[in-house]
Amino acid sequence: MNSSSSRRNFLAAAGLAIPAAGLAKPAAEKPAAPKSEVKDGPKFTYRTLGKTGLKPTAVGFGCMITSDQSVIERAADIGITYFDTARGYQGGNNERMVGAALKSKRNSLTLSSKSASPTKEQALADLDKSLQEIGTDHLDIWYLHAKSKPEHLTDGLLEAQNIAKSQGKIRFAGVSTHAGQPELLPAVIAKKHFDVVLTSYNFTMDPGMDPLIQQVRQAGIGIVAMKVMAGGFRRIKENDPNFGVFKRDGAMLSMLKWVLRNKNVDTTIPSITDLDQLDQNLKAMSEPFASGDEKLLKARLEMLTPLYCRMCGACEGKCSKGLPVADLIRYVSYADGYGEFAMAREQFLEMPENLRTVRCGDCDDCSIQCPNGVRVFDRVSRAQELFA
Numbered sequence: 001m002n003s004s005s006s007r008r009n010f011l012a013a014a015g016l017a018i019p020a021a022g023l024a025k026p027a028a029e030k031p032a033a034p035k036s037e038v039k040d041g042p043k044f045t046y047r048t049l050g051k052t053g054l055k056p057t058a059v060g061f062g063c064m065i066t067s068d069q070s071v072i073e074r075a076a077d078i079g080i081t082y083f084d085t086a087r088g089y090q091g092g093n094n095e096r097m098v099g100a101a102l103k104s105k106r107n108s109l110t111l112s113s114k115s116a117s118p119t120k121e122q123a124l125a126d127l128d129k130s131l132q133e134i135g136t137d138h139l140d141i142w143y144l145h146a147k148s149k150p151e152h153l154t155d156g157l158l159e160a161q162n163i164a165k166s167q168g169k170i171r172f173a174g175v176s177t178h179a180g181q182p183e184l185l186p187a188v189i190a191k192k193h194f195d196v197v198l199t200s201y202n203f204t205m206d207p208g209m210d211p212l213i214q215q216v217r218q219a220g221i222g223i224v225a226m227k228v229m230a231g232g233f234r235r236i237k238e239n240d241p242n243f244g245v246f247k248r249d250g251a252m253l254s255m256l257k258w259v260l261r262n263k264n265v266d267t268t269i270p271s272i273t274d275l276d277q278l279d280q281n282l283k284a285m286s287e288p289f290a291s292g293d294e295k296l297l298k299a300r301l302e303m304l305t306p307l308y309c310r311m312c313g314a315c316e317g318k319c320s321k322g323l324p325v326a327d328l329i330r331y332v333s334y335a336d337g338y339g340e341f342a343m344a345r346e347q348f349l350e351m352p353e354n355l356r357t358v359r360c361g362d363c364d365d366c367s368i369q370c371p372n373g374v375r376v377f378d379r380v381s382r383a384q385e386l387f388a
């Protein structure tokens with residue numbers, strides 16, 4: 001990463017360089033967020049999800065990598081009100097577990113799932129399967145999963161969401177995106193179709209994300225933030241120079257607080273795998289982002305820079321062997337950052353064989369220089385070493 005890029009990103013991350021408009025109170029923002037407090041427990045804050053009128057807790061629960069059902073149950077018991085899953089998570093098993101965990105509270109919660117299918121018919125079949133696995137007659141939000149280009153928002157998929165709404169199977173139509181936001185989000189607004197956007201958003205990302213998110217929010221579309229922990233990486237190795245910094249409580253919490261200080265973000269879905277993590281995340285609703293958090297994030301950025309792909313899209317189509325570089329680095333992050341080897345390998349193996357058999361070691365020189373400092377050759381080689 002060159003020093004100016006590094007500095008620009010960190011200044012943005014620390015809130016020192018974000019355009020004033022990016023964090024300004026939006027005109028459409030609802031009145032002061034209501035607050036409540038669980039007796040002898042954490043404080044909860046609630047934000048209104050765009051024009052949906054839903055008021056989920058500002059910290060929700062991304063269930064993608066959770067394997068302990070009791071953590072989801074505990075979160076619902078103590079007051080978290082938004083839970084997210086997807087048809088494809090954990091080989092289709094995640095929805096079933098989430099449904100079982102939330103069964104007794106279903107009607108008091110906001111629940112979302114997603115379909116990555118490319119056609120109307122397949123997406124609607126996915127929805128029926130999701131409802132069956134979760135054990136509910138409707139979803140509050142149904143996302144078109146992982147879209148990154150305007151052409152992914154096909155008439156057929158939009159029609160599928162309209163049909164699902166008219167049948168009462170979903171309340172609100174959403175779209176999720178890991179990458180391509182500068183192109184995709186204006187198209188989402190222009191469609192005048194979507195109620196909610198689920199987008200990657202964290203302190204490592206380009207400051208240009210803030211005005212984009214604001215535009216979406218001002219169009220009345222709810223904003224849910226994911227990838228808020230920038231790839232996880234909770235299990236930092238003892239020989240890492242930053243071990244002392246991250247070992248103590250705080251780095252993950254600082255990242256979540258950084259996201260929540262942007263009032264255009266309505267709620268967040270950090271992945272949560274254990275009760276310690278749940279307790280820590282809850283604090284983000286009552287503690288402000290402060291100078292100590294900036295220090296932690298600065299150190300965190302140094303550690304993440306060579307590892308974590310911001311999904312900026314700059315390397316798309318640049319691999320001479322046709323590899324989907326950003327996706328491969330994301331899979332490695334699932335393994336190294338979240339400790340989810342099986343899920344990461346499963347996604348790797350879904351690639352066509354001609355891509356699975358490519359080896360970076362056979363290239364004379366890597367044709368990709370990541371402007372964000374990710375060591376592309378190292379990370380993609382690691383994906384091949386781990387999963388192929």
Ligand code: SF4
Pocket residue numbers: 308309310311312313314315316325326329369370371372373374376
């Ligand atoms: S590897 Fe770098 S250039 Fe490619 S998408 Fe990730 S951050 Fe952008």
Ligand code: SF4
Pocket residue numbers: 318319320321322323325358359360361363365366367368376377380
């Ligand atoms: S080294 Fe790997 S990522 Fe780089 S161009 Fe070659 S195959 Fe693509």
